[in-house]
Amino acid sequence: MKAVHNRLVQKLREAKKLRTKLFCAYVTLGFPNLSVTEKLIPALESAGVDILELGFPFSDPLADGPTIQFASAEAIKNGIQLKDAFRLIRKLRKNGLQIPVLFFSYLNPMMHYGVSRTVRQLRQSGFDGLIIPDLPPEEGAMWEPWFKNADLSLIYLVAPTTEESRIRKISKHSNGFIYYVSLRGVTGMRRSLPSDLLKKLKIVKQLAHIPVLVGFGVSNEKQARAICRVADGIIVGSAIVEKLNIRPGKVDPAVHLASRLACAIKKRS
């Protein structure tokens, strides 16, 4: 099978060479509205975000906690469509956005639009990969060649409940990196992460032959630093999205948090 070429693969290669940690930030498309998302993404890039995860809202976000549930519901009220995601990233790329962008969506909106059509449009508009939280490899395998042929990385998740043989299997199917779910539960900020997180992470790192980024619950510098002692990077969603509620229409609080987190994980390496 052909190797996948995109900004994500390149970024991961660079990070490995320079031994730096990666910071992936999640934002919900269209929350609180499209123009805020448009302002936010380049500002996050400037703040030191390495990878952007653009979340497409779904009416029934099973894996998400209250923050992203709320953001998704608001975005749906704003009438967000898949076309908006394609249009926005195409525009931002034209304006010079360099960082890899991953498309996050539950399966249903993509399936309704048509998976092959989604794949084509994602590629053409400048996306580099996908994260689909309700698509385990058993169901995703048949689509993997489609993504690969379009140079899109399909990122699978590994959870604390995933057994070792399965971690090996998922790491073979996952393209780019493994998204390690830090805890049993849904997305959302947690004051403390599971005490055995680092122990589990070490096992995942040993079994996986690709980088491992950690998400779910990660919300402050202390957690970020601790995770990066073992993992290749962090994924932060709810904490950033939550900051968009502070001053309606303003992106600064979210961007400040992002730059603090970026500093925290870059400094120690």
Next chain:
Amino acid sequence: MRSERKTKQASAKPDQGGHFGIFGGRFVPETLMKALDELTRAYLSLKHNSKFQKELAYYLSNYAGRPTPLYEAQNLSRALGRDLRIFLKREDLCHTGAHKINNAVGQGLLARYLGKKRVIAETGAGQHGVAAATAARLFNLSCDVYMGAEDIRRQALNVYKMSLLGARVIPVDSGSKTLKDATNEAIRDWVTNVETTHYLLGSVVGPHPYPMLVRDFQAVIGRETKVQIKKLTRSLPDFLIACVGGGSNAIGLFYPFLNEKVKLIGIEAAGKGIQTGEHAASLRKGTIGVLHGMKSFVLQDKNGQIQLAHSISAGLDYPSVGPEHAFLKETGRVRYESATDQDALLGFHLLTLLEGIMPALEPAHALGYLAKRAKNFPRGSKIVICLSGRGDKDLDVIRSAKLK
């Protein structure tokens, strides 16, 4: 002998990954995969474990009240004419008043074998919630039931019953505040507490193995019916009719007849009319999608967002349907029709006045359909309707609804 081989063919569905044709499967967050694997393995071994099966049979007969009668509704038959012989499978006589207890007792026992101390459930009208809370008492498990805030308001009596049974009813304020959102919240709870908790899902929906497991626990309806109708008429029926929301009572009745020469009809809720957009007819009006961990027919808008279902009966008010029904529709083995809110009210009053049996509004859809379409059935047809529950829970709705 031949029919035995055929039955084996039918039980080959779903495949190992839980697929019924292109439907079903397992579309869930990775955190749940281990629990679903464990549940599948445990269930498949208990399915052939005589101790488990004996225990289950004991509770079904001595606790849940099985077998339920197959009653020939002669007054109703006469009223509809055409020499029809209409039989009612009396699931309304089960403990807690509906077929839901078959599955709740089955899964409650399963939870005990799995060593889980806590069960969670989702509920719409509250029937499954009450059944789950009941089974939790029987097997000494703690029980939390997720229920939409809107449904809590509409179904106060069942909420009270659950609290009397020691279950905690957790209101769900997200989304539409109904069954769909209660299901999301139950799954989120399960993701969080997966190692100590069994998710006692109430219908033939969700990720594999649930559609298979719930079907098997409900198939007792069809197995009994087969024996009873043969005894009463010395032959198999011509038609089986059952209402379909998620579809557990329908699959339960149909499953043992899939390889027989019997016509099967599932009735979906057409709400205010199948053309109005306010209905719950996922099979007739939905498109293929993924919701609650399964691929099936789903009511959705042009952006792939899930739409709200509408039905006068909260038990049918669900924007998708079990994947095996989707498969049986695609293969043409089952015909899916629909009945409106008005048809259901007609069915309710008809059965109440003619037979002195108050059906729940869910099976009242099947009765209303038959009453309106009786002339389309061949003369002398033998028809079994699954009377999946009794009407007590619906009396407030019926009192305030106008029959046009």
